[in-house]
């Protein structure tokens with residue numbers, strides 16, 4: 597398969613350069629590496645489902661590690677929920693992970709479907725880290741990570757059976773993003789998004805949502821923006837799932853752990869006050 601290398605540079609704007617710098621240099625919070633070290637699947641997303649309260653009991657010396665393992669289990673469960681919504685995928689299909697981080701969701705997709713996966717990220721550090729993981733697992737010929745911009749990937753038109761974004765859309769303009777996904781997906785191809793979005797019903801960006809934006813250098817979109825941008829690009833929702841209630845336990849547990857980063861309270865406040873949702877959207881390309 598031929599792949600056109602994008603004519604424009606990967607990082608087009610000062611904002612994109614600052615986001616890339618954040619993900620290249622932001623290694624000071626141990627949370628993602630400590631969780632990934634549990635079994636070698638490194639995630640950059642949050643968790644879903646109830647935690648086992650027994651992790652909080654038992655010997656004090658091992659309590660923190662028990663919590664870390666439980667948080668990791670919930671993050672892997674989140675990626676499984678995302679993959680559940682991709683529909684039937686054959687080993688000959690090609691998938692794309694837009695904003696692939698350290699590679700966890702892509703590697704899980706390959707394990708589940710046995711097909712080729714391309715991850716794209718604007719962090720060269722993440723490209724290197726994720727490709728190393730694929731090599732260690734001996735799937736580097738099937739799972740490849742690229743230093744590319746998800747707004748302009750250079751992959752062939754109609755080459756993708758499915759694409760997902762696992763908590764990455766808050767870094768980009770959704771109309772530009774879905775124009776590119778619409779180009780890449782075959783007819784009937786599936787797009788799955790898990791995201792945090794603010795609630796149009798409660799009004800504008802709440803203080804807690806602004807604190808999350810500030811923490812990650814991102815720009816959380818209102819819920820309505822997703823549906824406008826999907827519709828404008830021939831992507832028709834088939835499933836919309838409000839995951840908010842299922843992600844709150846993850847944040848409650850994370851707040852009790854040594855690797856808490858300080859962003860736990862804004863998430864809990866935003867979700868509980870209803871100014872913010874954790875949402876899954878699956879849409880088909882027509």
Ligand code: GPP
Pocket residue numbers: 625627628639640641642763764766791792793808812814816857859
């Ligand atoms: C980071 O995951 C996720 C984002 C930057 C996107 C923001 C998500 C929203 C739902 C608003 P991470 O695993 O790198 O974050 P942390 O280091 O806090 O665990």
Ligand code: MG
Pocket residue numbers: 627628639640641642
């Ligand atoms: Mg994390």
